[in-house]
Amino acid sequence: MLGTQQTEMIDITNEPLSSFIANNYRTVEIIAYMKSLCDDTKTYNRMRLMLLGSEQTGKTSLLQAFKRENYISNNNNMHQLQRKKSTTIRNFPIVDISEWIYEKTPRTSLGPITFRTWDFGGQHEFQSIYQYFFTRRTLYLICWKMNEYDMNEHIFDTIHNILINIQTVAPGSSVILVGTHHDQIVKLKNYRQLSENFQSIIYQRFIDTSQSEKLGYPKVLESIEISNKTGYNVKQLCTLIYDVAGQLLAPSAKDQGIFQQRIPAKYIYLEETLEEYRINKKTSILNDKEYQELIKEISQKNSSVQFRDWVELQQATKWLHENGIIIHFEDTLLSNYYFLDPQYLAELLAQLIASEQTNGLARHGLMKIKELPMAFEDKNVSNNHSISILLPLLHKFDLAITWDNQHLIFPSLLPVQLSLDTMVTEI
Numbered sequence: 001m002l003g004t005q006q007t008e009m010i011d012i013t014n015e016p017l018s019s020f021i022a023n024n025y026r027t028v029e030i031i032a033y034m035k036s037l038c039d040d041t042k043t044y045n046r047m048r049l050m051l052l053g054s055e056q057t058g059k060t061s062l063l064q065a066f067k068r069e070n071y072i073s074n075n076n077n078m079h080q081l082q083r084k085k086s087t088t089i090r091n092f093p094i095v096d097i098s099e100w101i102y103e104k105t106p107r108t109s110l111g112p113i114t115f116r117t118w119d120f121g122g123q124h125e126f127q128s129i130y131q132y133f134f135t136r137r138t139l140y141l142i143c144w145k146m147n148e149y150d151m152n153e154h155i156f157d158t159i160h161n162i163l164i165n166i167q168t169v170a171p172g173s174s175v176i177l178v179g180t181h182h183d184q185i186v187k188l189k190n191y192r193q194l195s196e197n198f199q200s201i202i203y204q205r206f207i208d209t210s211q212s213e214k215l216g217y218p219k220v221l222e223s224i225e226i227s228n229k230t231g232y233n234v235k236q237l238c239t240l241i242y243d244v245a246g247q248l249l250a251p252s253a254k255d256q257g258i259f260q261q262r263i264p265a266k267y268i269y270l271e272e273t274l275e276e277y278r279i280n281k282k283t284s285i286l287n288d289k290e291y292q293e294l295i296k297e298i299s300q301k302n303s304s305v306q307f308r309d310w311v312e313l314q315q316a317t318k319w320l321h322e323n324g325i326i327i328h329f330e331d332t333l334l335s336n337y338y339f340l341d342p343q344y345l346a347e348l349l350a351q352l353i354a355s356e357q358t359n360g361l362a363r364h365g366l367m368k369i370k371e372l373p374m375a376f377e378d379k380n381v382s383n384n385h386s387i388s389i390l391l392p393l394l395h396k397f398d399l400a401i402t403w404d405n406q407h408l409i410f411p412s413l414l415p416v417q418l419s420l421d422t423m424v425t426e427i
């Protein structure tokens with residue numbers, strides 16, 4: 001005889017099941033997610049906004065220009081473009097992470113959107129690092145300088161490379177191209193012709209759908225010219241970003257907007273709690289055991305953050321990673337570590353390839369593996385497991401390769417010409 005246990009009905013009309021199936025999630029993961037929907041759910045009007053492009057293209061100035069525009073007012077306006085302080089020592093400012101809250105006028109039913117902005121510095125030596133932070137729940141702005149009109153091929157080659165990297169890691173993502181320094185070319189007699197030529201080339205190479213699919217590009221939706229100095233088109237860009245974000249579909253969904261998804265409320269509570277923990281404890285990395293103990297402690301203090309099993313917790317962790325809250329790689333050698341501060345991870349990698357210590361230790365691009373912890377001083381990485389973290393990171397981010405099990409080769413530090421005799425001498 002069957003029992004009389006009640007069956008709880010779940011409304012799945014606004015749930016991203018299609019994206020789970022399309023992304024080859026395991027059955028156990030889908031079941032764990034569906035179970036989480038038995039609890040409280042919320043909409044999530046937040047997403048990541050990444051600013052990419054070469055150095056000195058006005059990305060940081062653009063964020064400051066956003067701040068001057070008509071974002072939502074509250075009692076703490078300075079929070080609009082500030083994130084709680086990172087624990088990272090800013091020796092290598094590879095990326096700045098902040099928040100920008102915007103609501104266009106007249107107001108819509110969508111309400112304000114919180115954009116978690118990632119402003120990448122654009123330094124050439126760090127380009128290989130950026131792509132490992134790309135995810136599909138991100139809107140990308142690629143900035144380029146209009147006043148470098150005599151370097152067209154270089155500009156468009158840079159855009160091409162960035163688009164290829166985005167499509168490789170986060171296929172189907174949405175991109176807006178932003179031409180900066182409009183104020184410096186508007187003074188030229190042939191300004192209109194230059195602008196028309198730029199936009200014609202951009203449309204043909206990057207926006208026309210038939211060509212973009214053949215070339216393996218993500219969805220380049222719009223191209224706009226702006227000036228951070230005069231404010232030309234800045235408000236229009238803010239509105240464009242807001243409108244594009246509001247129309248984005250959930251990954252692999254046919255008709256469901258990204259902000260229409262119902263997210264398990266415990267995921268959002270976990271995000272807030274981990275952020276507070278990072279700030280208060282000044283901790284940027286946790287290993288698997290520490291992470292589980294922390295979650296257990298959080299669950300005991302907050303009944304809203306209760307996970308049925310390890311699989312459900314891993315689903316929440318994946319969601320945090322997709323939204324750029326924490327970084328957790330599923331690689332065998334890195335899956336044991338959870339980076340609570342993405343900015344810290346980015347600067348750790350930058351320090352490993354650009355610091356004076358690394359350059360001094362990696363003579364002719366060659367370093368002894370046992371000397372790796374000496375390349376930096378960081379209280380977040382203890383001597384007990386520093387190599388176990390750093391070595392897999394260097395391999396994953398293609399920053400170094402292991403040679404003869406005792407040495408690392410840093411390709412970016414190799415001299416132009418290096419004989420085998422020189423390398424043997426260094427060993």
